[in-house]
Amino acid sequence: MRIRTKLMGLMAGVLFGACAFCGVFAVNQYMNASVRKLADIEQGKLELAERAFSQVGTREDFDKMGEEARDAYLRYQFERCYDKGYALLKGEKCIKNMTDYDIRAPHALGDEYAVQKLGESYLLIMKKELPFLEDYWVMSVQDITSTWEEGKEQAGKYGEVFLLVFACSVAAAAAVLRHMLKALEELRAQAERIKDGDFDKKVVLTSKDELKELSDSLNLMSDQLQEQIEDLQFLLGAMAHEMKTPLTSIMGYADSLLHVRLSEKQREQSLEVIRRCAGRLDQMSGKLMQLAGLYENEEIERQTLDLARVVQWVYEENREICREKGIDFQVSTEGPGGKMEVQGDKMLLASLFNNLVSNSIKALEDSGKIQVILMPEQSAVCVRDNGCGIPEEDIPHVTKAFYMVDKSRSRRQQGAGLGLALAQRIVLAHGAHMKIESRVGAGTAVTVFFLRLPERSGDFTA
């Protein structure tokens, strides 16, 4: 069953119960009160008549009379003192009846009064023992149909009011419920939209309650999901594109080798190109796998490392290439010396600085300068070159996978377009951050700021 139906049912039930209880109670009270009032009046009348009746003789007088004579005398006096609607009883027997009704089983009547329904009319019946004669009773029978009818009419009116109030409150409750549930319905629709991949529409709730908070979270979730999906789509699109170029070469040259009559030299060149392009694809897949691994696995191996040693290792790796290209490659320390220790994965950090250095090599045409500067004071490492630089508008995007500032340059240098994306992931995985400063024509400086380790007394070296 739907929440709305459930809540409506519950509410209507509670309202109906409450109203009905109040109504029945009030009508009942009213009826009792009016009957009691009538009974009181009747009681007064009875007492008044009784006073008159008591004048007709004393107890001694009656004791002297014979039973027959006493009854006849009482019957006569009773007729004088009482009006219509009263009867004189002797024990169980009715000796004088001035009511319009037959009297049967008067003993069934208790002390007080009773209301009896007779046909269409209602009767108020009372009886009272005469104080001066034992076992003689006066019974009063009054038609109170009009009062009774009035009560019923009152109950009817109350019923109408009850229905009206009930209907109004149910309608009001339904409106409030619908409003609240509409918000719920909108949230459900939003969740549905997110499921279907529609991130443009947002839920806008005006209320300031928990539902509003929920909708805000949902909107935020939708935004972030969209962003991630767009990043992924960009990555996939860029990857497909980047794969196409080497693939076109491989397929084209292979096709030529198979179907075209080429000179020996051309054949050799074709094979070389195929080999080189396959290598490029391999390099790309390796980097992608590394990237995917870092995405998946936030946990990295953490050991205390001396950054100077990592940088030294990277220096050894790249020294030969730089010498061949006539690049001046230096490692230096800025500020007061001292150990630079960080918590991290040795291989990943080496790969990070390797990527930065090889980017610098690519940025330098010939005979440039690359400096790796250790800054123990800020716990940072800077890789600086005086190469071609990055245009200002491209700087925020260079860490995206496959983003290439200059397509032709990148292709000529055989870069996969993943170096900085990978560097960024490694930096983030170490809780560090990376700052890229660059000017076209002047060069680029990439600085990685690491988390400072708390001072340790022990001697830890990687």
Added chain:
Amino acid sequence: MRDKILVIEDDMDISNLICMNLEAAGYETKPVYDGNQAVEQIEKGEDYDLALLDLMLPGRDGFSLIEPLAGHGIPVICLTAKGDVVSKVQGLKMGAEDYMVKPFEILELLVRMEKVLARTGKGGKVLCFRELQVDMKSRRVYEGGKEIVLKPMEFRLLVVFLQNRNVMLPRNRLLDLVWGEEFLGESRTVDVHVAKLRKKLKACEAIVTVPRGGYLFEDDETTGRGKGRR
């Protein structure tokens, strides 16, 4: 005279690949590596019969080159990694004659180029090989100054060979190209016609049977094997 093709492609490997194959097949090529160089070439007034244009170029967007090229009467075939319909439609709407998505097959590129050259009337009027001369307009064939009479299918087969020199042509592809795709003949038909060509023309000794099921028209002059111009 050989048809001159302007190859506008920024990737060295792909540019070399196209030029190598086109030259082997008997075209003359001029590679340029970015949009600005291409514009220079057009403005120099060099007479090109066809341009192969990569749409993703550094410097200038490939799409913006279609109009100036077409304006100079150079038909354009777009080559690109973008396989989406929107790019295709945009390229064709802007005046490109044809569109090829990378990676592509060499033979398909050659066939499409011939189609475009024939359609735009840019193709060579006379195909030459040693003593052989084929006049495309009058559909006459001369060898050593003497006219040789060929049947229509023989003529078409000869033209296909001369337009795809040094490229291995499988029998079924020859059937498609010469007799049309609806033709339900056997590949034997090709063999019969090749045999007739070899008998009628001395130059057709250059048609070599390739063991894997095709024919190849050898022209050493265009591959750089002979003492030719290359």
